[in-house]
Amino acid sequence: MVLREKFVVCCVMKNKVFTLEIEKSAQGGDGFAHLPDGRACFVQGALPSEKVIAKITESKRDYTKAETLEVLVPHSLRVAPRCPYYGQCGGCSLQHADFSLQKSMAEESIRDTFRRFAREELPENFVIHSGNSWEYRNRIRVQKNRENVWGFRAKKSHQILPVAPTCPILVPKLREFLKSPEALAIQAQELQVFENGNGEISYYYNGMSNQEFSEKSESVVEIAGKKIHSDASVFFQSNLGLLPILVKRVLEEAGEGSLLVDLFSGVGFFATILEDSFEKIIAVERDSGCLRHAMKNLKNSAEFITTPAEDWLQENMVSKNATLIVDPPRTGLPQSAVEVLLKSSLLRLIYVSCNPVTLARDLKLFKSGGFSLDSLEGFAFYPQTPHLEMLAVLSRK
Ligand SMILES: C[S@@+](CC[C@H](N)C(=O)[O-])C[C@H]1O[C@@H](n2cnc3c(N)ncnc32)[C@H](O)[C@@H]1O
Known part of the structure; x- marks a missing residue:
């Protein structure tokens, strides 16, 4: 034709x-x-x-x-969607499937993705860990509509649906906050809001005064015996109910050692969780807003470096005695970062991913450099949506 x-x-x-x-x-x-x-x-x-x-x-x-x-x-296992905005709202596109079916669909599509992009079969013991399937989300970005209601963007449109105060996947404290006089009085088009797992709300919007920032944006999350400082303008994990399971698995996989390198570290989340098990810690993060918190979260002896991970890797060889943990954004690892890691003497890598497609793509590259997949598991961090968090451990001899 x-x-x-x-x-x-x-x-x-x-x-x-x-x-x-x-x-x-x-x-x-x-x-x-x-x-x-x-x-x-x-x-x-x-x-x-x-x-x-x-x-x-x-x-x-x-x-x-x-x-x-x-x-x-x-x-x-088809069910009636719970939210009246289902189909219009840009989030939660899987509300028509029972959560057990959502998990088996996720497993099927991950199996396909790993076959197609990495020529890799899922491990026999592959599991998707899960927690609450509703009222789980503790961090969101919302927009205000003309009627002064906080909401989310409609699918393929600029319209803002007044869904946030009733959104069934948000933890109740977030919903309550979004309809409170304090939230309605905020003069901004976009707001980032965080609930710390203990009922405390922090928020951030562009143009906030320094004083308001220090009074309203800071948060502390307690997890695995650590107090982790953050603020609502920087990345933090958004399913605090299931996070302890991921943290437990990362602790088990990381074990103990002389050097931990945490790339894409945010406020130094995994570095802080793991710091008692390692003699030296290096955390690398591009967003300079994380630095202040990382310095509070990590011991004095830890190094926190504000630079793109791929640039740091170009200048610093990761030695074979290092334990490396990476937690990149949805785009996965920059190819130059993988190339440098393959040339290094690195033997083991813990990869936390929020996108199975880029994880599978990166796995293919690591396999070409002699790595194999030791373990792979999923974490249903975003029920009612097709998104999934994953933990992979790769090693080479
Ligand atoms: C998925 S988050 C993980 C953060 C952290 N590990 C945590 O659990 O809170 C990804 C982080 O990578 C950072 N980031 C994105 N691109 C980066 C790059 N090229 N180099 C370093 N950090 C980057 C983002 O600012 C964000 O904090």
């Missing part, structure tokens, strides 16, 4: 309606089906094994996207 014909076919397909059999779930929580012309179709709102009527929303040469119009044969 010449290019122009392909373009015409793609345009004609948009808005067409098909009856589809959903074969499995895909990365991102969509149902996966094939169109009569053989192309893959990612169907939003459809569950594995369902038969649905779906409308094409995007048509490309190799794949298409569709939205579910009607479910003809539902999955036995």
Whole structure:
């Protein structure tokens, strides 16, 4: 088919309606089906094994996207979404699936992702740890709408839905705060709010005075016997209910040693948790807002370096006696960082990831440098959404 014909076919397909059999779930929580012309179709709102009527929303040469119009044969674990804004709000796209099904869908799509990107089978004992499936989220970024209500952006739109004060995945203290006179009086378009697991709220918005910042933004979280200082403007983990399980597994995997390097360290979270087990600690983080907290969180002997991790790695060889923990953003490790690590004498790596796709991509690179996967597990940090936290341990001889 010449290019122009392909373009015409793609345009004609948009808005067409098909009856589809959903074969499995895909990365991102969509149902996966094939169109009569053989192309893959990612169907939003459809569950594995369902038969649905779906409308094409995007048509490309190799794949298409569709939205579910009607479910003809539902999955036995399909449930009624709890939130009235489901389908409109940009978050929580999996509320139509029971949480047990969400977990098995996540496992299926991770299995596919690791096969496809890393030629790696999931370990036989693969597990997804989970906690509360509602009222779990303790950190959020909200926007204010014209009616002075804090909310979240609608899907594919700039509209702000007044959902935050009733959002069913937020911990109750956050919901209460978002409708309080204090929150409603804040003159800002965007607000970052954090609840520290102990009912205390801190928040941050652009343009806050220094005095307000020191009174309202700082927080302390108690975890694994440590008090971790932070503020609402910098990264902090957002499921404090499940975090202790991740921390426990990281403590078990890290063991003891002479040197711990914590890359993408935020306020020095993992470094602080692990510092009693290591003689020396180096924490590297790009966001300078973390420095002040890291200095409080870590012992005096620890080094906290504010620079991109990939730049630090270019100048500092990680030796074979080091234990390295990395916790990069969704984009995964910069390729230059992986290249340097492969040239170093590093033998073991603990990788905390919030994106299975980039984790699998990076695993493929590490495997090409002689590493293999010792363990892999998931953490359902974001129920009702397709996102998952993962912990991988890699080593080489
Ligand atoms: C997923 S968070 C993890 C933070 C920390 N490990 C924790 O548990 O709180 C990723 C962190 O990496 C930082 N970051 C992003 N890109 C970076 C880079 N190239 N070099 C160093 N830090 C980076 C972000 O500012 C953020 O604090």
